[in-house]
Amino acid sequence: xxxxxxxxxxxxxxxxxxxxxxxxxxxxxxxxxxxxxxxxxxxxxxxxxxxxxxxxxxxxxxxxxxxxxxxxxxxxxxxxxxxxxxxxxxxxxxxxxxxxxxxxxxxxxxxxxxxxxxxxxxxxxxxxxxxxxxxxxxxxxxxxxxxxxxxxxxxxxxxxxxxxxxxxxxxxxxxxxxxxxxxxxxxxxxxxxxxxxxxxxxxxxxxxxxxxxxxxxxxxxxxxxxxxxxxxxxxxxxxxxxxxxxxxxxxxxxxxxxxxxxxxxxxxxxxxxxxxxxxxxxxxxxxxxxxxxxxxxxxxxxxxxxxxxxxxxxxxxxxxxxxxxxxxxxxxxxxxxxxxxxxxxxxxxxxxxxxxxxxxxxxxxxxxxxxxxxxxxxxxxxxxxxxxxxxxxxxxxxxxxxxxxxxxxxxxxxxxxxxxxxxxxxxxxxxx
Numbered sequence: 001x002x003x004x005x006x007x008x009x010x011x012x013x014x015x016x017x018x019x020x021x022x023x024x025x026x027x028x029x030x031x032x033x034x035x036x037x038x039x040x041x042x043x044x045x046x047x048x049x050x051x052x053x054x055x056x057x058x059x060x061x062x063x064x065x066x067x068x069x070x071x072x073x074x075x076x077x078x079x080x081x082x083x084x085x086x087x088x089x090x091x092x093x094x095x096x097x098x099x100x101x102x103x104x105x106x107x108x109x110x111x112x113x114x115x116x117x118x119x120x121x122x123x124x125x126x127x128x129x130x131x132x133x134x135x136x137x138x139x140x141x142x143x144x145x146x147x148x149x150x151x152x153x154x155x156x157x158x159x160x161x162x163x164x165x166x167x168x169x170x171x172x173x174x175x176x177x178x179x180x181x182x183x184x185x186x187x188x189x190x191x192x193x194x195x196x197x198x199x200x201x202x203x204x205x206x207x208x209x210x211x212x213x214x215x216x217x218x219x220x221x222x223x224x225x226x227x228x229x230x231x232x233x234x235x236x237x238x239x240x241x242x243x244x245x246x247x248x249x250x251x252x253x254x255x256x257x258x259x260x261x262x263x264x265x266x267x268x269x270x271x272x273x274x275x276x277x278x279x280x281x282x283x284x285x286x287x288x289x290x291x292x293x294x295x296x297x298x299x300x301x302x303x304x305x306x307x308x309x310x311x312x313x314x315x316x317x318x319x320x321x322x323x324x325x326x327x328x329x330x331x332x333x334x335x336x337x338x339x340x341x342x343x344x345x346x347x348x349x350x351x352x353x354x355x356x357x358x359x360x361x362x363x364x365x366x367x368x369x370x371x372x373x374x375x376x377x378x379x380x381x382x383x384x385x386x387x388x389x390x391x392x393x394x395x396x397x398x399x400x401x402x403x404x405x406x407x408x409x410x411x412x413x414x415x416x417x418x419x420x421x422x423x424x425x426x427x428x429x430x431x432x
Contacts, residue, residue, distance in 0.1 A: 017125040018070075018082040020096070020103060020117060027062075027070055027088055030079030035060045038075065046076050054079050072180075084126070093175060098124065109144070109175070145177045150329070151375045153322045153347040154186050163351060168360055171373020189325030202356055203236060207365060208267055210236035211274045212312035215252065215281055216320070223338035224416075224423060230341055231255060232319065234312045238364035239354050241315055243345045245338050249281040257290055273297040277309055319344045330379035336404065339414065339423070343378055343405030376403050376413070376431050384415055385428035403431060 018029075028046060032038065038060035045053045058075035072088070086096050089105060094114065097104045103124045105115040117126040145157075152160060157179040164172050204210050217229030227245035231252055234241050242263075244255045264270055274291070276282040278300055291298045301308035323340035326332075332340075350362045350370035362370040376382075383398040391397065401415040404423060412425040 017120075017127050018084045020084050020086055020124045020126070024083045024085040025087055026074050027072060027083065027085050028074040028076045028079060029062070029082040030054075030076055031082070032058070032075055034062050034082070035073070035075070037061045046074065046079075109173070144173065144175050146181075146183070147377070148172065148177070149183065150185075150377045152351055152372070153344050153378065154183060154189070154325045154329075155322075155347070155351055159351065159353065162353065163360075166358075168353070168363070169350065169369060170371045171375075185325050185329040188328050190321045200356070205237070206269075207235050207237050207240070208263060208269060209272045211271060212236060212309060212315075213256075213274060213276045213282070214309060214312040214316055215246075215249065215279060216316050217246075217249075219337060221334040221337065224335055225338065227338050230319075230338070232312055232316055233259065234315050235361075235365070236311065238361045239311070239352065240349055240361040240365040241319075241345050243319070243341055245342075249279075252281040253284075253286045253290060256287075260294070260296075270294070271296050273299060275299045275301065275309060277301050277306070278303060318348065322348070326378040332379050332402070336379075336402075336416075339404040339416075340378065342408075346406050346408070347375070378403060378405065381432040382413075382415055383430045383432075384417055384424070384426055387426075387428065398430070401429075403429075 026046075035058075038058050040058045041056065044056040046056060047053055054076040055078075056074050057077050060073060060075070062070040062073050070084070071092075089096055093108050095106045095108050097106065101119050103117040103119075104113055105117075105126075106113050115126050117124045119125075145160075148160060149155065149157060157177050160172070161177040163169050164174065164177060212234040213232065215229055215231050219228050219230075222228050223245065225245065227247055229246040229249060231244040231246055232241065233244070233256075242259065244259065246252065246255060260271060271294075274296055276298070281287075282298075283300065288298070290296075306313045319341050322344035323337060326340050326344070327334065327336060348361075349365075350360055350372055352361060353359065354361060354364055357364065360370055362368075380403045382401050382403045384401045385398055386396070389395075399417050399419045401417045403413065404416055405414045406412075407414055407425045410425065412427045413429050414423060414425055415429055416423050
């Protein structure tokens with residue numbers, strides 16, 4: 001696999017071939033026409049085996065114009081050969097096996113052969129032109145990590161990597177989660193601002209000791225169920241979150257009373273304190289009467305000081321950003337906003353880490369690690385088995401739908417049926 005030995009080959013054999021080089025730390029080529037995607041850059045040099053240097057003038061993906069076969073390839077000025085780095089292949093999660101007459105490149109995840117090369121003189125060469133239709137190739141592990149990034153509502157890659165490393169959830173594959181490119185949907189749905197300093201201690205000792213609550217809306221577009229407001233409640237100890245959807249702000253007291261009965265029965269002890277801003281949906285006679293009747297201490301943040309209610313304010317922003325990102329990715333109509341927010345809350349409860357305790361809100365609330373193996377990409381196409389209608393022998397057995405999230409009351413998926421134009425819950429769903 002010596003670089004200088006390539007010169008022994010005739011020019012005609014080098015056109016579509018890529019040579020495996022053990023001394024090469026990056027994939028590289030000198031032919032700009034081979035790139036499906038290329039970003040020009042200045043600076044940096046590559047040193048060859050004879051100590052000659054080549055200037056790096058770009059980086060991109062090799063492909064057939066519609067899909068990428070090889071990622072992170074350097075464009076080197078004056079380089080007359082196409083080189084594949086063995087170390088870079090191994091870092092991407094592939095296994096390279098050399099025999100006397102040929103070499104094999106396998107995907108470690110499923111033990112599938114991706115490429116096969118043949119020995120030419122003293123080098124091993126791969127002709128990638130006959131693999132142009134391959135949909136995974138050298139980017140398979142990379143695609144898997146970004147697929148899970150989308151399945152988890154475009155969560156931060158560092159967060160997913162920590163979940164995987166510390167085995168805090170079940171069902172997440174053992175692959176490398178690294179932010180090595182920009183996610184367009186994340187850029188459109190998120191904006192980074194300076195944050196306030198976090199506390200380095202936990203104020204509460206158990207769930208339901210303190211609940212943070214806030215309400216956002218009015219949404220310009222009502223949801224499919226006619227809701228215009230989202231009522232967000234966050235438990236201070238576990239950071240477990242609930243979202244209740246309202247048609248009017250005045251419904252907040254009634255929804256809170258139902259919520260209190262459910263969570264107090266579930267945990268076996270009472271709510272001690274709640275904290276909100278001075279919104280009229282919280283600071284009114286009915287709310288005060290309910291809190292006094294049930295012995296709940298109602299604290300308020302200072303006027304025009306949202307930082308004092310920062311736990312739920314940040315949660316509101318996170319929920320809205322994640323929902324906006326998931327809607328934008330698949331160009332879904334805005335009336336799905338409530339489903340997107342509900343799914344964002346469901347996902348975040350299972351993947352966020354409680355500061356200091358380093359556990360997910362789900363584990364702190366349910367006392368067990370969450371299972372996320374069944375997660376799907378929000379808004380993806382799906383097929384719903386029709387179990388309601390009396391079908392003829394040659395009628396279609398499935399309806400086409402849109403995946404909208406997970407049921408909170410049963411083990412089922414929430415999907416929008418395009419034929420009936422309603423949201424339904426079903427376990428008999430196949431996802432594209």
